[in-house]
Amino acid sequence: MALPFYRDFTLGILGGGQLGRMLMQPCIDLNVSTAVLDPAANAPCSSLATRFQQGSLQDFDTLMAFGRSVDLLTIEIENVNVDALYALQAEGKHVYPQPELLAIIKDKRLQKNWYRENKIPTADFVLVDNLEEIREKKTFLPAFNKVGVGGYDGGGVVRLNSTADIDKGFDAPGLLEKTIDFACELSVIVARSTIGEIKSFPAVECVFHPEHHLVDYLLCPARVSKEIENLAQDLARKVCEKLGIVGVLAVEMFVTKSGEVLVNEIAPRPHNSGHQTIEANVSSQYSQHLRAILGLPLGETTMNQASAMVNLIGAVGHSGPVLYQGLDEVLALSDVHVHLYGKSETRPARKMGHVTVLADSQEVLLGKVKLIKQLLSVEAI
Amino acid sequence: MALPFYRDFTLGILGGGQLGRMLMQPCIDLNVSTAVLDPAANAPCSSLATRFQQGSLQDFDTLMAFGRSVDLLTIEIENVNVDALYALQAEGKHVYPQPELLAIIKDKRLQKNWYRENKIPTADFVLVDNLEEIREKKTFLPAFNKVGVGGYDGGGVVRLNSTADIDKGFDAPGLLEKTIDFACELSVIVARSTIGEIKSFPAVECVFHPEHHLVDYLLCPARVSKEIENLAQDLARKVCEKLGIVGVLAVEMFVTKSGEVLVNEIAPRPHNSGHQTIEANVSSQYSQHLRAILGLPLGETTMNQASAMVNLIGAVGHSGPVLYQGLDEVLALSDVHVHLYGKSETRPARKMGHVTVLADSQEVLLGKVKLIKQLLSVEAI
Numbered sequence: 001m002a003l004p005f006y007r008d009f010t011l012g013i014l015g016g017g018q019l020g021r022m023l024m025q026p027c028i029d030l031n032v033s034t035a036v037l038d039p040a041a042n043a044p045c046s047s048l049a050t051r052f053q054q055g056s057l058q059d060f061d062t063l064m065a066f067g068r069s070v071d072l073l074t075i076e077i078e079n080v081n082v083d084a085l086y087a088l089q090a091e092g093k094h095v096y097p098q099p100e101l102l103a104i105i106k107d108k109r110l111q112k113n114w115y116r117e118n119k120i121p122t123a124d125f126v127l128v129d130n131l132e133e134i135r136e137k138k139t140f141l142p143a144f145n146k147v148g149v150g151g152y153d154g155g156g157v158v159r160l161n162s163t164a165d166i167d168k169g170f171d172a173p174g175l176l177e178k179t180i181d182f183a184c185e186l187s188v189i190v191a192r193s194t195i196g197e198i199k200s201f202p203a204v205e206c207v208f209h210p211e212h213h214l215v216d217y218l219l220c221p222a223r224v225s226k227e228i229e230n231l232a233q234d235l236a237r238k239v240c241e242k243l244g245i246v247g248v249l250a251v252e253m254f255v256t257k258s259g260e261v262l263v264n265e266i267a268p269r270p271h272n273s274g275h276q277t278i279e280a281n282v283s284s285q286y287s288q289h290l291r292a293i294l295g296l297p298l299g300e301t302t303m304n305q306a307s308a309m310v311n312l313i314g315a316v317g318h319s320g321p322v323l324y325q326g327l328d329e330v331l332a333l334s335d336v337h338v339h340l341y342g343k344s345e346t347r348p349a350r351k352m353g354h355v356t357v358l359a360d361s362q363e364v365l366l367g368k369v370k371l372i373k374q375l376l377s378v379e380a381i
Numbered sequence: 382m383a384l385p386f387y388r389d390f391t392l393g394i395l396g397g398g399q400l401g402r403m404l405m406q407p408c409i410d411l412n413v414s415t416a417v418l419d420p421a422a423n424a425p426c427s428s429l430a431t432r433f434q435q436g437s438l439q440d441f442d443t444l445m446a447f448g449r450s451v452d453l454l455t456i457e458i459e460n461v462n463v464d465a466l467y468a469l470q471a472e473g474k475h476v477y478p479q480p481e482l483l484a485i486i487k488d489k490r491l492q493k494n495w496y497r498e499n500k501i502p503t504a505d506f507v508l509v510d511n512l513e514e515i516r517e518k519k520t521f522l523p524a525f526n527k528v529g530v531g532g533y534d535g536g537g538v539v540r541l542n543s544t545a546d547i548d549k550g551f552d553a554p555g556l557l558e559k560t561i562d563f564a565c566e567l568s569v570i571v572a573r574s575t576i577g578e579i580k581s582f583p584a585v586e587c588v589f590h591p592e593h594h595l596v597d598y599l600l601c602p603a604r605v606s607k608e609i610e611n612l613a614q615d616l617a618r619k620v621c622e623k624l625g626i627v628g629v630l631a632v633e634m635f636v637t638k639s640g641e642v643l644v645n646e647i648a649p650r651p652h653n654s655g656h657q658t659i660e661a662n663v664s665s666q667y668s669q670h671l672r673a674i675l676g677l678p679l680g681e682t683t684m685n686q687a688s689a690m691v692n693l694i695g696a697v698g699h700s701g702p703v704l705y706q707g708l709d710e711v712l713a714l715s716d717v718h719v720h721l722y723g724k725s726e727t728r729p730a731r732k733m734g735h736v737t738v739l740a741d742s743q744e745v746l747l748g749k750v751k752l753i754k755q756l757l758s759v760e761a762i
Contacts, residue, residue, distance in 0.1 A: 006721055028723075031721040033428065048409065048429060282715070304685060334663070340410065341412070342409075342412045
């Protein structure tokens with residue numbers, strides 16, 4: 001049964017960044033009051049939440065007090081104190097995604113082991129505890145060395161091509177993952193509600209920036225065959241169902257040159273690779289997450305139009321109060337939707353916004369993506 | 382030139398109702414900070430504005446202080462102290478729509494005279510100052526008697542069929558307007574920016590509730606010929622251009638059975654008859670208003686899909702904390718978008734929300750409108 005979400009009800013959100021901010025937009029539509037906890041006083045959600053609290057996401061007591069003050073708790077960032085979430089759940093609080101899933105997903109070592117145990121195709125890997133163990137397993141190279149906990153937005157990952165690179169590795173618990181000679185990367189956002197209903201969005205193709213390890217732009221539909229699309233959909237739904245998650249789950253995948261689809265990483269929340277759903281699909285990933293955790297019927301995920309999404313990333317060499325150079329020119333383009341994240345200061349490679357482009361053909365989309373990247377840059381004044 | 386809207390900038394909004402609330406959603410996208418003034422402490426915008434101030438919209442000093450604290454001032458309700466807006470404008474404050482236009486539009490007597498002076502086709506009328514004058518002009522009946530200032534949402538209007546009805550009229554400055562034997566009612570939302578760019582949305586057909594005098598549902602495209610659509614578009618743009626308004630203007634029109642298009646009323650702000658643009662058009666009336674007053678290029682108004690919009694109106698006999706009966710069932714329908722306005726208490730005929738329906742055919746739209754009206758009712762717990 002749906003929670004009485006529009007009256008005497010507060011949704012608690014751990015993390016007050018851009019994902020929380022975009023989650024708050026459908027909260028406005030359904031009149032869901034929000035309480036947001038974030039360590040930064042000027043976090044993107046700070047002025048929009050019904051109640052904003054500055055505080056640590058790691059501190060047990062802070063999370064307990066915050067969690068007890070709300071009716072339902074969700075996250076927009078994985079890196080929170082999961083012990084507190086277990087304790088809140090034990091007190092009867094609804095916590096979605098569930099703490100036990102968050103514990104698995106936020107530790108890449110547990111996440112990769114979970115794939116292996118559940119026969120989810122993924123790149124081969126070995127666990128390593130420190131640099132010494134990487135040296136012992138040097139025959140596994142070339143590989144990515146990933147730290148278990150705390151990597152985010154391209155941090156905590158380094159490519160080790162040969163033994164000469166090992167000193168660049170992490171002297172911390174992590175893993176070595178075989179490099180995959182992939183044809184492209186896909187992401188499927190899938191949602192599962194409190195009553196077990198599952199719906200997935202069409203796959204998007206993620207094109208990464210060669211330097212930042214962040215998504216440079218994405219395309220939907222992806223430039224893959226119907227068979228690959230179906231494999232990706234099936235895989236995403238399988239992961240979602242096996243986890244039994246409540247909320248949206250982003251499943252990032254590699255498509256190998258031989259046509260296999262492997263799970264790369266998952267995120268138990270709205271994701272950068274689903275921003276375009278705001279304009280391009282009947283429901284957005286944000287309204288879908290809200291429906292899923294509130295126990296409402298899931299929304300239609302059908303694509304209205306083909307789309308591309310360009311991340312607006314802080315230019316190298318620019319730190320300080322933000323200036324979006326070329327913004328007027330971009331706003332003059334047809335079927336272009338600008339989202340600024342409410343961060344007053346830019347830094348190199350910081351995610352400062354995104355632009356969604358809709359068009360009937362992939363050529364037009366790619367042309368507009370190129371144009372937007374030429375016109376718009378995120379600088380400091 | 383566009384204002385530097387995303388940094389060290391505050392948009393002031395007079396009125397904190399649902400129109401302001403929906404205007405704040407594109408403000409989030411473009412990171413426009415907002416300050417909202419409304420007499421009700423729990424107004425729909427109260428928890429969403431960057432800064433919310435409870436206060437009178439009629440008090441000169443309150444408006445002056447509020448206006449001086451923001452960078453740009455707009456309205457979401459006409460009934461504000463226009464003298465204060467003139468004074469703020471004289472101090473160099475940007476005020477859109479312009480005070481001199483607001484003064485004309487908020488007084489139906491001035492508004493009707495303006496149509497006559499500018500050769501805008503409209504229903505014939507005579508001004509009356511009191512009941513005595515209505516009696517003197519009884520040969521003008523049947524007519525609507527409208528008060529000059531203060532009518533809203535069907536208030537301030539009464540139909541006088543014959544001399545026997547005259548006692549139902551208003552003993553206040555107003556007008557008598559000839560009843561029009563219309564085939565249908567249309568509304569065109571048109572926007573004009575600070576640099577004079579004008580764009581209009583496709584006409585919508587407004588079907589009024591027989592009892593409330595509020596829009597019961599609307600359809601877009603309207604069920605009219607291409608010729609009538611063009612007449613309506615031309616008329617709306619003509620009114621917009623002659624006024625020289627900055628912001629969006631809703632132009633409500635009658636289509637007579639002989640195929641004339643007459644202006645009924647105009648509203649210098651986002652309007653109930655443009656809610657469906659949020660989902661159905663490339664740009665919404667709210668983002669368009671924001672672009673217009675910020676001096677940004679206007680957005681595309683193209684319709685993505687045919688749509689209908691159903692107002693959720695408080696059921697008769699129900700006053701108190703709101704319960705949306707049947708909401709889950711409506712959320713389970715495909716391509717249906719629910720907007721609740723954040724009003725904790727319902728009252729008979731109070732606008733509590735709306736539902737937008739998208740579909741490829743008018744038959745499907747009308748079927749879903751009927752279904753939504755059967756499924757959903759706005760009651761008190």
